[in-house]
Amino acid sequence: MSGRGRNSASAAAMFAAALCFFHGAIAEEVPRKAQACVLCHGPGGNSTDPAMPSLAGQPAQFISMQLFMFREGNRKDPQMSPMASSLSNADMNELAAYFSRQKPAAASHATASENAAAGRRLSEQHHCVQCHGPALLGLQHIPRLAGQQFAYLRTQLRGFKDKTRADFDGNMTSAAELLSEKDIEILADYLSGLAPSRD
Amino acid sequence: MSPAPFRSLISLTSALVCVFSAGAAQAQPPAAPAAPPSWQQGRNAEQEKSPLHPFAIEVTGKTAMLLPVDKLKVPAGFKVEVWAEGLPGARSMALGSKGTVFVGTRQLKDVYAIVDRGGKREVKTILKDLDSPNGVVFSRGTLYVAERHRITRYDGIESRLDSPPEAKVVVDGLDPQKQPGHFWKFLALGPDGKLYYNVGAPGNIVMPAYFQAGISRVDPRTGIIENYAQGVRNSVGFDWHPQTRQLWFTNHGRDWLGDESPNDTLHVATRKGQHFGYPYCHQGDTLDPEFGKNRSCSEFTPPALKLGAHIAPIGMRFYSGKMFPAEYQNNIFIAMRGSWNRAIKQGYDVTRVSFDADGKPKMEPFLTGFLVDEKADPPMWGRPNDVMVMRDGSLLVSDDQNGIIYRVSYAGK
Numbered sequence: 001m002s003g004r005g006r007n008s009a010s011a012a013a014m015f016a017a018a019l020c021f022f023h024g025a026i027a028e029e030v031p032r033k034a035q036a037c038v039l040c041h042g043p044g045g046n047s048t049d050p051a052m053p054s055l056a057g058q059p060a061q062f063i064s065m066q067l068f069m070f071r072e073g074n075r076k077d078p079q080m081s082p083m084a085s086s087l088s089n090a091d092m093n094e095l096a097a098y099f100s101r102q103k104p105a106a107a108s109h110a111t112a113s114e115n116a117a118a119g120r121r122l123s124e125q126h127h128c129v130q131c132h133g134p135a136l137l138g139l140q141h142i143p144r145l146a147g148q149q150f151a152y153l154r155t156q157l158r159g160f161k162d163k164t165r166a167d168f169d170g171n172m173t174s175a176a177e178l179l180s181e182k183d184i185e186i187l188a189d190y191l192s193g194l195a196p197s198r199d
Numbered sequence: 200m201s202p203a204p205f206r207s208l209i210s211l212t213s214a215l216v217c218v219f220s221a222g223a224a225q226a227q228p229p230a231a232p233a234a235p236p237s238w239q240q241g242r243n244a245e246q247e248k249s250p251l252h253p254f255a256i257e258v259t260g261k262t263a264m265l266l267p268v269d270k271l272k273v274p275a276g277f278k279v280e281v282w283a284e285g286l287p288g289a290r291s292m293a294l295g296s297k298g299t300v301f302v303g304t305r306q307l308k309d310v311y312a313i314v315d316r317g318g319k320r321e322v323k324t325i326l327k328d329l330d331s332p333n334g335v336v337f338s339r340g341t342l343y344v345a346e347r348h349r350i351t352r353y354d355g356i357e358s359r360l361d362s363p364p365e366a367k368v369v370v371d372g373l374d375p376q377k378q379p380g381h382f383w384k385f386l387a388l389g390p391d392g393k394l395y396y397n398v399g400a401p402g403n404i405v406m407p408a409y410f411q412a413g414i415s416r417v418d419p420r421t422g423i424i425e426n427y428a429q430g431v432r433n434s435v436g437f438d439w440h441p442q443t444r445q446l447w448f449t450n451h452g453r454d455w456l457g458d459e460s461p462n463d464t465l466h467v468a469t470r471k472g473q474h475f476g477y478p479y480c481h482q483g484d485t486l487d488p489e490f491g492k493n494r495s496c497s498e499f500t501p502p503a504l505k506l507g508a509h510i511a512p513i514g515m516r517f518y519s520g521k522m523f524p525a526e527y528q529n530n531i532f533i534a535m536r537g538s539w540n541r542a543i544k545q546g547y548d549v550t551r552v553s554f555d556a557d558g559k560p561k562m563e564p565f566l567t568g569f570l571v572d573e574k575a576d577p578p579m580w581g582r583p584n585d586v587m588v589m590r591d592g593s594l595l596v597s598d599d600q601n602g603i604i605y606r607v608s609y610a611g612k
Contacts, residue, residue, distance in 0.1 A: 064259045072308075089259035089287065096259075127236070131252055140577060141255035168255065168306075170379050171236040 033091055034098050036083065044102040050109075050151035057104035057197060061141045063096035064089075065168060074166035104196035107147035111193030119190020122183055126175055128191075136194055141168065147196030154188040237379040241403040241455045253539045254577050256306055260287035260602030266580055271568040273607055276524075279566060282595060282606035283320045286311045289597040289604060291385060291514060292587040293335040293342070295357045300587075301325075301342055302597065302604070303335040305383045310335065310344060312360050313604070325356070325363050330374075333435070334386025334396060343419070345384035345396050348374035350417060370417045370424055373398065380411075381433035381451075385514075390444045393418050399433030404453045404478055404487065412477050414448060414468075430474040430499060431466075436515040436585070441529055445469055447503070449512035449533060452481050454540040461485050463510050464502035465533070465552065465560065473500045504560045509538035510546035514585030514597070522592025523609045526553070532565065532594060534583035544570065544578040549586060549596055549607075566596060566607060 030038055034045075037055070041047050045055030055063060069075040070084035071092075087095075111119065123129055123136065131142050138144035145153065159165025160176035161184070167173045179187070238253055263281040271279045288304035289311065295301060300313040310326035326332065326344065334345025342353045344366070350373070351366035373396075374382050381399025389395050393416040400412040407413075414428040414437065428448070437448035446468040452461040461481035476483065476499035478490040483501030486494060506512050515533040530553045537547035549566035569581040582600040589595060593608040 061255065061257060064257065065255070068258045089285075090262070092259045093261065127239070130239070130250075131236075168258075169236075169253075171238075174236050 031094065031098055034095055037095065037099070040079065041099075044105075045099040046102070046105040047149055047152075048108070050149045051155070053149055053152045054104060054147070054196070055099040056102035058100060058144055059138050059140055059142065060093075060096040060100035062138060062143045063099055064092045065141050067092040067095065069166055069168070074168075076166075104144070104147060107193055107196055109147075109150050109189075109192035111189050115186045115189045116193075119186050122179075122187050123190065126179065126183075126187075128175070128187070131171065135198065136191060137197065144196060145191040146194035148192060150188050150192035153191055154184055157184040157188060237402055238454070240405070241453065243455065246455055250576070251540050251542070254579075254582075254600075256288055256582075256600050257602070258287055258307065260285060261600075263601070263603055266601060266603075267568075267571075268603075268605075271566065271605070273566050276611055277607055277609050279605055279607050281603060283313050283322060283604040285322050285602060286313070286597075286604065287602035288599050289602050290333055290584045290599050291335050292585050292595060292597055292604075293337040294587060294589065295337050295342075296340065297357045298590070299357050299360065300595065300604070301335045301337060303332045303344065305331050305333040305599070308332065310342075314360065323360055325360055326353075331383040333383040336386045336388045336394060338388050343369065343386060343388075343394060345386035345394075347382045347384070348372065348377075350384075350386065350394060350396065352419065369394065369419050370422050376401070383435070385435040385437065387437050387439075389416065389446070390439055391416075392420075395427065395437060395446070397431065397434045397437075399431075399435075400477060403455065404489070406478060406490065414446075425471070427471050428466075428468045428473055428475060430477045430479075432477040434466075436513050436533070438516050438531070440467075441517050441519045447515065447517075447531065449506070449515050450475065450502070451511060452508065453478075453487070454509065456481070456485075456488075457508075458541045458543065459508050462502075462505035462508050463512050465504040465506055465512070465515075465531070466500070467503045468500075474498070475500050475502075504552065504562065506533070506535070506550070506562065507538075507545055509541040511536040511538060512546075512550075513583070514587075516586050516588055518588055518594070520588045520592030520594075523594075527551075529554070531560075532586045533562075534586050534596060536582045536584055536599075537570065537579055542574075544573045546570070547579045547582060549583050549594075566605075569598075 040052050041055050047054040067084050070080045132138055132145050136146040157176055160172045161179055263284050273279045286302055288307040289302045290305055291303040293301040302311040308329050309324045310332050312323045312325045314321045330346040332344050332346050336343040340355050342356045344351050349371040350369040352369055353364050356363055380401035384396045386396050395416045397414050398411050400407050413426055413431050415424055416427050417424045431450050433451045434448040439446055448466050450464045452463045478487055479494040480486055480496040480499050482505055484496050513534045513536045515531055518527050518530045530551055533550045535546035535548050535550055538544050547570040548564050550562050551565040552560050552562045554560050569579045572578055581598045583596050584599040585597045587595045593606050596605045
């Protein structure tokens, strides 16, 4: 590796370390492969950008499956597709393991008061809780929705409804089919304000 | 059904009710309940809050180093080892004449070839971008691959693994509706030289079309297809008895009839044209609560053996190798992928079916240790999917959860 490369790597590591210090939640060093990820997904995979999903504490199998779908072209995204194109299966598993170990930051989004009960009702009526779990925390290949970024959730739900967002087994396409734009707005608002972990 | 005049009256009334209620409450119109995912089809009202769900495979595979493979158990005198890894989604296996092991996938789009180079095995992805290439058969230099919609042949492939020939179509148009359903295919070559494949039921418990819920066969020379067995919800494993030459097959029973019902089953087809019960009768003796009305189980051919509820039998092979003890001759090995539609999980093993002097089958576990906690979610770390007898008589077992192939051998006492 060139001296310059090493410098920028250590600068990035210092930057990450500084962020870790401020967030105080990350106990482990950011692995090399994950350094590019955290630039958008936030330190430890806790995003602060409403359009960028948080990865922290997501189930490992969910993360590796999404990376796989980006690489294989099932999911397409101008930023993620090139990022995933050069990752091996082993890289994906390593990134998935790292981000799944990180502690999710508390939800920064506040659900509008009129949407809390309506959102819960929709999440039951449309079977969200069936797969994502009663607290919407996800498991195995199914993502945590609780505390996820609002704009990101809304974009994904719109994508499933429009059949532009790839779906591993068809469950989400079928679940989103009958959502109205208003339902999507309420659900995203509700889910984003939920606590992202049990403790 | 109500007579037509009543029906229009009812719709008129409900239309009025809708107008009034919409005006009065000013709320959103009552949304129709969303269509549930297909695996939830057939649940009763009580089951709507059920936490049971299917498990997804690790699409990127998992390395055996990170898995408790040392917990795998086989009977005394046998040995199990990891034979190959790095084959995400590995399912059906076929053996080439030069020793290449071909492996199909269902949730991926790839077919793999494993080449044994003096004990070190190399995995190649030889076919890509196929539509659920689950079924693989090798015969006289040709690899046949069953996708959802077609069966193709790749001639002379074993000497061209790095530049496989173009696919030649044996039969196409097998998936006309392109809907969710049990339409990935197992493929096996019968003693009659025809390729046998399943077309499963289009959902959990629904009335199948005439070409669905059965086993069909196609003559690879002519492309002519025939229905062979009917009333089979989904069979993704079959083989022919080495002596009787009869077709034996595993079958998946319906979901959402409870933890103990119905059993998944092992069947024998003694001739073409038999009906095995779906959707009317399950496990030979249990009428379906909806489709079984006005039917009798005596109309259908019963199973040879009940295997357990939701245990998910996949690949099966008769053992006629030379390595295992004599009592294993003409036994059946079945890969049980394991239950999801059951509170207490079972399966997740390779089961041995042997026959007594009267030909009565009985089953016992052969390769176990994938199931860790029958009440956990997930309960297992691996899922056996297919079995294949190698020329030396050892048994390969594919695990699609992790993309690993294990080898079971016998060394004696």
